[in-house]
Amino acid sequence: MASSSVPKGTPNFPEYQTEEGRLKIFGFWVFLAAEVVLFSTLFATYLVLADRTAGGPTGKDLFEVKDFMIETMLLLTSSFTCGLATLEMRKGNKKGVFIWMITTLLLGAGFLGMEISEFVAYVNEGATLQTSAFLSGFFVLVGTHGLHVTVGIIWISLVLIQVAQRGLTPTTCRKLFIGGLYWHFLDVVWIFIFTAVYLTGLI
Amino acid sequence: MSEQQHASAKHHVIGFALSLVLTFVALFLVINTPLSAGLKLTAIIILAIFQMLVQLVYFMHVTEGSKVYQIISISYGLFVAVCIVAGSIWLMLLNGMEG
Incomplete structure (x- = not known):
């Protein structure tokens, strides 16, 4: 296991070319597994408390189909454009990486803006964190996801600055790839929020 | 190499199309069908699992x-x-x- 040799079957992509890159990518998968567990505790809390509305508004009263569908579309599309950025990175096309990654971040920012205005609207309707166990669970679960999206936008922006300064090296490619993994993961979490919170709230 | 990348771009478009279809099917099932609540819940959970697999395989390259x-x-x-x-x-x- 000399650290310079590339094992058989390693994809011929820049992010996998060093042992450090391969280990960090695997390590990030382990981190994502831990994130799955973090979110599962918030989902469990929300689902157990979802009927405890304490006389306050229910999901049916609050959730607007149009709004949460737009949020879902923004995030799904951003996951797709982020995937395209990874493809451009593997072609060594720096400009393509910037075009698709910045599109991804703008879609992410759009999602975040919609979510914040959704929260503000709920609070104005008298549905706050303190109103009921249902709303405490809702704000903590959806808010934690929103916080992750915020961190993702800042993190990927910083990586893009490095790419602008250093170009597409094995190191910056690995950082881009890992940032992309994080972004796709946030989309996976949102799919479950879409299903377990919004759609289930309408049933 | 360029063929491999071409296939990959197609791969991503397929993944995106699948994720859109799965999302709208789930919404349609909940809003526009007379199924029982239990059936709707089961169906949207299964659709969400497929969505997750689409992300993992098509976008996150879990198989690399x-x-x-x-x-x-x-x-x-x-x-x-x-x-x-x-x-x-x-x-x-x-x-x-x-x-």
């Missing part, structure tokens, strides 16, 4: 790199998640402990 270890790690995370979520619901709701 140290794929066996990656799949074992994320599967174990998902196993713990299912235990926590299903276990909590089973304990707190289905056993009727809290009236």
Whole structure:
């Protein structure tokens, strides 16, 4: 296991070319597994408390189909454009990486803006964190996801600055790839929020 | 090499199309069908699992790199998640402990 040799079957992509890159990518998968567990505790809390509305508004009263569908579309599309950025990175096309990654971040920012205005609207309707166990669970679960999206936008922006300064090296490619993994993961979490919170709230 | 990349771009478009279809099918099932609540819930959970698999395979390239270890790690995370979520619901709701 000399650290310079590339094992058989390693994809011929820049992010996998060093042992450090391969280990960090695997390590990030382990981190994502831990994130799955973090979110599962918030989902469990929300689902157990979802009927405890304490006389306050229910999901049916609050959730607007149009709004949460737009949020879902923004995030799904951003996951797709982020995937395209990874493809451009593997072609060594720096400009393509910037075009698709910045599109991804703008879609992410759009999602975040919609979510914040959704929260503000709920609070104005008298549905706050303190109103009921249902709303405490809702704000903590959806808010934690929103916080992750915020961190993702800042993190990927910083990586893009490095790419602008250093170009597409094995190191910056690995950082881009890992940032992309994080972004796709946030989309996976949102799919479950879409299903377990919004759609289930309408049933 | 360029053929491989071309196939990859197609791969991503397929993944995106699948994720859109799965999302709208789930919405349609909930809003526009007369199915029972239990059936709707089962159906949208299955659709969400497929959505997750689309993301993992088409966008996150889980089958590249140290794929066996990656799949074992994320599967174990998902196993713990299912235990926590299903276990909590089973304990707190289905056993009727809290009236």
